[in-house]
Amino acid sequence: MKYFHSVGNVRDLSSLVAKAREYDREPLLHPQKGKGLRLGLVFFNPSLRTRLSTEIAAQNLGLTTIVYSVQKDGWSLEFEDGTVMNGSTTEHVKEAASVLGRYFDILGVRTFPGLTDQEVDQQEKIWNAFCTYSKIPVISLESATLHPLQSLADLVTIDKDLERKTGKGLFSSGSTRPKVVLHWAPHVKPLPHCVANSFTEWALASNAIDLTIAAPPGYALAPHFTDGASLTHDSSEALEGAEYVYVKNWSSYESYGQTPPVQDDWMLTESKLRHSPDAKIMHCLPVRRNLVLPDELLDGPRSMVIDQAHHRVGAAQAVLAEIIGAL
């Protein structure tokens, strides 16, 4: 694996999940694996879990890591080809990424979508520029459309919980596909689709999850991601028999980056889950309490959100190990 961005970059999903769980059990299993290698973590946007978990994962493998915040530490970057740079951008990504490619062995890059121009975001210009010009392996720490490290941690979380509950994990022979609902939630700002896109992609690619996506009219995700999932505007129907409910807000894809008005109250509550006694709640964090999810769910026994964050370390470690192995 040279690039880690889409689930399509993963050769064997079930063994990647297994590897992540192994590192979760034993973080210092391969403390010399990254010895002598240098990882650069490049941030265009804020991050708590992604930054810390990836840095910790790298430390566990003996990688030397430097965190670099483009906005805070460096120069504002230009991404357009052929521009006369007489405005506010100071350096072109062609130079910046080329130089980083000389300084590091592996890069991680985090960038958010602009959410104003669908085509621009779909092109993944920043992600692609770093891959093209750095010429070294690159790991997505979230990009305009995807957040794969989160999705790997999410699958690890489901796999582990399922095994605890049924004795069989997602990929065990004879295991039954759990019903997982990706459930839209309210928010006050337009948010990216990355977590929802990525989770959909990974859940479907796993062939081990029965995925339903519940969202109000106007909030369908991009069709090329959701093909293979059940789509519904009916929250209560979706929740029936759900074992895992992944709660997440995202803005409209059709009216790109907009937040068309929503009729019903889409915030989940304990009462709405009364017919799903075993349903666990997931969220990628950060979560706005009592807007996206109520205290009663986040503080109650259904919540797996801290476990998801916890599994980010093992997930990043499995991905780094895979990339180091292919160097």
Added chain:
Amino acid sequence: MKYFHSVGNVRDLSSLVAKAREYDREPLLHPQKGKGLRLGLVFFNPSLRTRLSTEIAAQNLGLTTIVYSVQKDGWSLEFEDGTVMNGSTTEHVKEAASVLGRYFDILGVRTFPGLTDQEVDQQEKIWNAFCTYSKIPVISLESATLHPLQSLADLVTIDKDLERKTGKGLFSSGSTRPKVVLHWAPHVKPLPHCVANSFTEWALASNAIDLTIAAPPGYALAPHFTDGASLTHDSSEALEGAEYVYVKNWSSYESYGQTPPVQDDWMLTESKLRHSPDAKIMHCLPVRRNLVLPDELLDGPRSMVIDQAHHRVGAAQAVLAEIIGAL
């Protein structure tokens, strides 16, 4: 020791001071003590000495450290319970601290008081939230009301100087209690009480210091800290026979966070110290020159301010060692 915040958390003050001095003499005494452990240093506010000295102390003990600046690197945090988070805060401390508790073995947290609501600051909401939700040991890197790492370094500084001067340290048998004056100084902004509170707490708990607090009317510290110290509004009376003068500004506690007008000129000078030929000057830094303390004192032989900063490393190292020992 699981939490390091108030002097009440310290079991044996004199041996903690001794340990800090030992690490000061030999920083690499226990280079493997923290091996395999991870320290997270979480900053809500700027810091030079605290950040660097704690990171260096951790390196000396073999701890892996990650510095995380909440405002710059991450999400704005909510601390109120039950809030509907539809405003500017993006993540609740319940999640943030829980996740940090999964990622690290020990946390350090730095936060300043708001200085607008006495009760809120006294509650130490941020400090307590990190202790409660992280579930791991936490070290105060300064909080709403206290700055214990500074006070430990201050006692180390006095102890060492006293020994140099008299052959006996603060805790030697038969040593006489030096007269120490905590002396208010002017400033242009309302400042926290943390350094003054903490120093008072530690000086009194040491049972080895004769403490006088000199401040203008309206600037008394919180009574629950000063009980046991001599209080005066008379600077020259206080300075008589003083061996150590700890200069510091703080805002009013009574008119909370205000800066009521002050009659006299409270900035110390060489001339005001003419009857105290041996008095040394202390300050926690940063210090505004010629407002809080004049050049002649900061640049002269009385000043111990750089030594105080220097001793921050050994102090942090002693505290970290104590906490590691109790893991």
Added chain:
Amino acid sequence: MKYFHSVGNVRDLSSLVAKAREYDREPLLHPQKGKGLRLGLVFFNPSLRTRLSTEIAAQNLGLTTIVYSVQKDGWSLEFEDGTVMNGSTTEHVKEAASVLGRYFDILGVRTFPGLTDQEVDQQEKIWNAFCTYSKIPVISLESATLHPLQSLADLVTIDKDLERKTGKGLFSSGSTRPKVVLHWAPHVKPLPHCVANSFTEWALASNAIDLTIAAPPGYALAPHFTDGASLTHDSSEALEGAEYVYVKNWSSYESYGQTPPVQDDWMLTESKLRHSPDAKIMHCLPVRRNLVLPDELLDGPRSMVIDQAHHRVGAAQAVLAEIIGAL
């Protein structure tokens, strides 16, 4: 070597270049050289290459490094002597640098000129303050008037390319001095003179380069730097027979920090270089594309800009090794 700022601090330039090239070939040649030593990198201004290359160089030598951003992490510093600090500055460099001198074994400092007062910038107040008050070795990571790590990397780049081309490096016996043109370029903002000053200083001190400086009227560099170089306002004359063209914008030195109007189009193009088929293009980066240098040159075979950035690591490593050797 205790201070690394001007080329005058370098005892033997050719062996420093040789050392930098040696570390470039074998970065882990001396992985224990800096063991037990601590390097503090202090930034007043943004940086990509300087920060990363110096940190990587330090890692290669086994130095422990802490990066500290004065504006982002700490307190705003005062540099004037005797000021009553009742304004916006919170800490005097006397204290800040003294404390850093206690915490670290070596410092690196980066600061930009104000470009408003020639005399102030020429005094190198910030650089000098850190040297004076820290009392430890200090490396310039760019200052008000110089950028020596860049110049060392530039000489490494020329030396290596020359050897590739002619079989003889800059300092080989019998090698002929290549014609190097330092060529002014347009910009939209007034830029410092540091890179141009430093390159001039190093090129002349090398005794191995035939240096021409081409700039429009009003853009002469400070005479004490350019003494010994050929100066011209005629770009095409300068380019004749040039083997290396170092492109860089700088503001006026005479009308200090101003940008007097320029008649001709000073941006180099492939067509302007048609009589210099072998001329290579250099720039220190960041470069504004199609303003300072066009895509056709940056993306073409003449460009050495990524190599220059690459050689920053070996250059910093050679300087650190020299300083460690003299500790």
